[in-house]
Amino acid sequence: MEPMINEMFQSMYETYQESLRIIAMHYKIPRDDVDDIVQETFISYYKHYPVNMSNRKSMLTTILIRKCLDYWRKYRPEIISMDSEEGMIEVGNLLHLVSKDIADTVVDKEKYKRLYDCIMEMRDDWKEVILYCCLLDYTSSEAGKILGISGTACRSRLMKARLELKKRLGPDYKDY
Numbered sequence: 703m704e705p706m707i708n709e710m711f712q713s714m715y716e717t718y719q720e721s722l723r724i725i726a727m728h729y730k731i732p733r734d735d736v737d738d739i740v741q742e743t744f745i746s747y748y749k750h751y752p753v754n755m756s757n758r759k760s761m762l763t764t765i766l767i768r769k770c771l772d773y774w775r776k777y778r779p780e781i782i783s784m785d786s787e788e789g790m791i792e793v794g795n796l797l798h799l800v801s802k803d804i805a806d807t808v809v810d811k812e813k814y815k816r817l818y819d820c821i822m823e824m825r826d827d828w829k830e831v832i833l834y835c836c837l838l839d840y841t842s843s844e845a846g847k848i849l850g851i852s853g854t855a856c857r858s859r860l861m862k863a864r865l866e867l868k869k870r871l872g873p874d875y876k877d878y
Contacts, residue, residue, distance in 0.1 A: 710753045715744055718759060722766050729770035739769050771839045820870045828863035835860050 719740055726736045743766040751761060821832055834845035835856070842860065843853035851859075 707753055711744075711748060714753060714758060718762055719744075721759075722762060725763060725766055726770055729767070729774075731770055731773060735773065739766065739773060743769055768839075775838070775840075816871065817867075820867055824863060824866060827859055828866065831856055831859045832863050 722740045722743060723736050726739050727733070731739055743762060746765050746769075747758075747762055751758075755761065821829055824832075830849055831845060834840045834848060835842060838845075840848070841853075842856040846853040846856035849856065
């Protein structure tokens with residue numbers, strides 16, 4: 703039974719490894735680290751999910767995205783302002799992070815500009831929680847610790863910011 707699982711896993715690796723590399727490069731993972739993150743993704747999948755699972759691609763993509771975000775968290779533990787150059791770059795990636803299939807996402811510059819303008823017009827405390835919870839993918843508790851507020855306060859601010867975005871963007875709004 704074990705050789706059959708190994709063959710299935712090898713086949714899965716050969717099928718999906720290239721598309722996962724592309725996604726990792728999309729997240730601006732340095733080329734030297736892309737293979738490591740892709741292999742860590744497969745190891746994590748192998749440890750926690752059956753090889754013959756029907757939605758392998760989406761699960762692998764989800765694991766990979768989390769690994770990419772964790773990679774960047776290690777190198778950016780300091781507070782980032784949305785008004786800084788780094789914050790602007792992160793906002794530029796917002797549309798990629800809120801889409802369902804990151805590999806197929808194409809940035810629409812007008813929507814990006816509108817979204818960016820809406821966020822920049824918001825209160826500073828709302829901008830901060832959008833940055834940490836939606837762009838950098840921290841949990842409410844993690845973002846709250848960084849911002850010096852409780853997780854509950856962070857969730858409350860995020861909810862209010864989302865409602866404001868929904869009001870301002872109308873049909874262009876995607877709940878994330």
